[in-house]
Amino acid sequence: MPFESLPLNLTELQGAVPAWQAAAAPAELPDICQSIKDQGGRLAALWGTDEQDRGLGYALHLALAKPEGMLWLRAALPAREPRYPDLSTIFYPAARMQRAVRDLLGIDAEAADRRPWLRHAAWPETVHPLRREVAASTVFETCSDDYAFVSVSGDGVHEIPVGPVHAGTIEPGHFRFSIVGEKVLRLEERLGYTHKGVDKRFQGMTLAEGAKLAGRVSGDSTVAYAWAYCMALESIAAAALPERALMLRALLLERERIANHLGDLGYLGNDGGLGFGLAQFMLLKEDMLRLNHRLFGHRYLMDCIVPGGVDCDLDRAGLATIEDECKRLEREVRLLKDIYDDHSGLQDRFLTCGRLTPSTAGKLGVIGLAGRASSQAWDLRAQARPAPYDVLEARMKTHKNGDVAARANLRFDEIFESLRLIRAVLNRIAPGEIAIALPAAVAGKAGIGWAEGWRGESVVALEAGEDGRIRSCHAHDPSWQNWPALAFAVFNNIVPDFPLINKSFNLSYSGCDL
Amino acid sequence: MYQLLKQIARTGIKTEAPPQADETMRVLAQRLHAEILVLFSGSLAIRHVDAGSCNGCELEIHMLNNPYYNIEGLGIKLVASPRHADLLLVTGPVSRNMETALKRTYAAMPGPKLVVAIGDCGCSGGIFGESYASCGRVSNVVPVDVAVPGCPPTPVALMQGILAAISRGGRRAGN
Numbered sequence: 178m179p180f181e182s183l184p185l186n187l188t189e190l191q192g193a194v195p196a197w198q199a200a201a202a203p204a205e206l207p208d209i210c211q212s213i214k215d216q217g218g219r220l221a222a223l224w225g226t227d228e229q230d231r232g233l234g235y236a237l238h239l240a241l242a243k244p245e246g247m248l249w250l251r252a253a254l255p256a257r258e259p260r261y262p263d264l265s266t267i268f269y270p271a272a273r274m275q276r277a278v279r280d281l282l283g284i285d286a287e288a289a290d291r292r293p294w295l296r297h298a299a300w301p302e303t304v305h306p307l308r309r310e311v312a313a314s315t316v317f318e319t320c321s322d323d324y325a326f327v328s329v330s331g332d333g334v335h336e337i338p339v340g341p342v343h344a345g346t347i348e349p350g351h352f353r354f355s356i357v358g359e360k361v362l363r364l365e366e367r368l369g370y371t372h373k374g375v376d377k378r379f380q381g382m383t384l385a386e387g388a389k390l391a392g393r394v395s396g397d398s399t400v401a402y403a404w405a406y407c408m409a410l411e412s413i414a415a416a417a418l419p420e421r422a423l424m425l426r427a428l429l430l431e432r433e434r435i436a437n438h439l440g441d442l443g444y445l446g447n448d449g450g451l452g453f454g455l456a457q458f459m460l461l462k463e464d465m466l467r468l469n470h471r472l473f474g475h476r477y478l479m480d481c482i483v484p485g486g487v488d489c490d491l492d493r494a495g496l497a498t499i500e501d502e503c504k505r506l507e508r509e510v511r512l513l514k515d516i517y518d519d520h521s522g523l524q525d526r527f528l529t530c531g532r533l534t535p536s537t538a539g540k541l542g543v544i545g546l547a548g549r550a551s552s553q554a555w556d557l558r559a560q561a562r563p564a565p566y567d568v569l570e571a572r573m574k575t576h577k578n579g580d581v582a583a584r585a586n587l588r589f590d591e592i593f594e595s596l597r598l599i600r601a602v603l604n605r606i607a608p609g610e611i612a613i614a615l616p617a618a619v620a621g622k623a624g625i626g627w628a629e630g631w632r633g634e635s636v637v638a639l640e641a642g643e644d645g646r647i648r649s650c651h652a653h654d655p656s657w658q659n660w661p662a663l664a665f666a667v668f669n670n671i672v673p674d675f676p677l678i679n680k681s682f683n684l685s686y687s688g689c690d691l
Numbered sequence: 692m693y694q695l696l697k698q699i700a701r702t703g704i705k706t707e708a709p710p711q712a713d714e715t716m717r718v719l720a721q722r723l724h725a726e727i728l729v730l731f732s733g734s735l736a737i738r739h740v741d742a743g744s745c746n747g748c749e750l751e752i753h754m755l756n757n758p759y760y761n762i763e764g765l766g767i768k769l770v771a772s773p774r775h776a777d778l779l780l781v782t783g784p785v786s787r788n789m790e791t792a793l794k795r796t797y798a799a800m801p802g803p804k805l806v807v808a809i810g811d812c813g814c815s816g817g818i819f820g821e822s823y824a825s826c827g828r829v830s831n832v833v834p835v836d837v838a839v840p841g842c843p844p845t846p847v848a849l850m851q852g853i854l855a856a857i858s859r860g861g862r863r864a865g866n
Contacts, residue, residue: 215861254777282758298787298788298791298800299790300823302756306823307822311821311823314822314823315823316823319787319790319791341792342730342796346739346741346752348741348746348749348751349741349742349743349789349792370786371741371743371744371786372786373784373786373822373824374819374822374825375785377822377824378818390818393819393842396744396745396746396748397746397750400749438754456702456757456758457698459756459757459758460705460758461756462754463759476845477747477750512698514695516694522694573856580825679852685746687743687744687745690788
């Protein structure tokens with residue numbers, strides 16, 4: 178058991194991933210976090226809930242991960258002046274999560290950075306919209322938005338502000354570059370523009386509706402989020418899923434990974450000056466989306482994963498079509514990889530560009546695809562191995578150079594590995610049920626879901642309320658961990674390389690603006 | 692280089708040969724092209740604003756430029772600045788944090804300031820609705836000419852929406 182050395186009263190959570198729950202006092206958190214870090218663990222997510230309707234104060238929640246499993250730690254905080262010690266000195270990515278929790282709930286980590294994160298101008302500083310006393314429909318008067326960016330001074334230093342509306346078709350966010358000549362001295366990110374109040378929206382929804390909302394936290398990772406949400410709900414219901422449903426879920430998740438990697442490889446070629454790559458990879462991606470639509474009813478596989486199983490099945494012809502598609506994709510992607518590898522102009526742009534060293538990545542707690550390109554060996558499919566990955570035996574791919582080339586090559590490697598996994602599913606899938614009816618969820622019971630999407634892990638923590646509704650739900654995107662690393666990766670690079678570096682990370686805005 | 696050229700030759704021309712909706716696509720493309728020729732001198736400039744979307748609609752807007760749909764071949768270009776744009780494609784429920792940016796983008800456009808709201812969220816607020824953080828549908832924030840439902844709408848639906856907006860010649864009815 179990965180967390181038994183800690184002075185905690187652990188309760189095992191039933192479900193697809195090894196997970197435990199425990200309570201701790203706020204003052205104990207730094208020691209617990211430090212010892213988990215010393216044992217090779219990391220912070221997976223940090224969020225808060227309002228428990229005043231239960232006659233309590235607030236709760237701070239931490240999801241702490243080790244390769245073998247997850248610990249969901251809950252610290253009760255008083256209703257008056259809810260505070261806890263700053264954890265960002267132990268886990269770097271905690272800083273922005275703490276600021277977001279402070280904006281939404283008024284729970285204060287007492288960190289040095291007092292600036293808001295999700296609060297721009299939509300509600301005043303004195304209001305904390307995730308508190309239960311604030312009705313979701315309340316509209317506050319627009320406030321002033323005066324964010325204090327860190328300024329860099331010196332001879333010839335100037336700033337380039339970019340966004341929130343970007344030049345391309347991408348999500349909104351603000352980047353403040355401090356540069357000298359063409360060289361980037363500092364990149365400061367300001368996000369939160371797509372904050373839609375997702376945590377608040379979850380509250381009071383039925384548990385079934387929640388799966389749909391989870392699938393729209395970040396549209397490019399709809400399968401990963403829907404799976405993580407359903408996994409949390411199935412953990413609450415203590416339900417064991419039919420094997421066919423699990424196999425189909427893995428098939429969908431790997432298809433989502435391949436489709437996104439194909440798109441990214443196309444855009445990486447394009448941003449590197451090889452428009453040929455965009456045209457070629459987008460053809461492959463479009464073919465895949467059309468097949469998704471034909472076989473599963475949705476181009477991006479939204480709402481295919483439902484509580485209790487999946488809402489789509491494959492007949493023999495469908496399985497054969499996917500097998501043919503795998504063959505074709507394998508052949509085409511290998512050919513395009515050879516072309517990318519041999520293209521000196523493209524490799525010149527890729528190699529050493531936007532380098533995030535393994536040591537920096539480790540200190541920053543970078544995870545997912547960007548982490549694996551910098552030697553951070555985290556891949557849930559190969560470590561905690563939620564079913565059916567326990568039988569599929571996913572092989573984790575890593576690179577150590579941490580540059581754009583490493584992140585591009587990792588995408589190639591992962592496409593081939595996903596194709597292998599899809600073939601393994603096709604070989605193993607047996608006739609059977611694709612979904613079961615879940616027993617009614619007991620109010621107050623909690624469950625956690627954890628799925629390795631194409632960008633990294635999606636974590637969903639869910640607590641059931643009365644009448645089959647959601648009491649609270651929080652979805653966590655791996656981009657929380659990886660956005661800060663982008664600022665390190667662009668340091669000392671030239672401004673024109675930023676789009677390429679940014680694309681090589683391809684992080685989500687919506688996923689962490691929530 | 693030989694491999695690259697060989698691959699281009701082997702791929703051939705994919706435009707206008709979608710396997711599913713051949714006829715509708717061809718008719719649509721021709722009408723779209725004709726409208727653009729007449730009303731926009733052969734060139735329509737579109738600016739996209741993500742006003743709070745989950746990024747699903749953005750994926751489909753990207754796909755408009757793939758060789759199957761090839762909207763640039765029809766004279767439609769996604770441009771980097773609202774100053775160059777005839778039409779604004781807006782996705783998402785408009786988050787309150789994007790409200791000002793969307794209004795400013797709209798204000799920065801020259802006439803005819805066509806606006807197409809994209810997706811279920813753009814049409815109605817979708818699953819996110821209206822709240823302390825969300826203004827809901829796009830027309831709650833800027834005037835909208837055409838709303839294209841779907842979660843996300845397919846590239847064909849997006850093209851139909853753009854066609855509907857320009858067929859009206861930039862004159863807004865209602866709203």
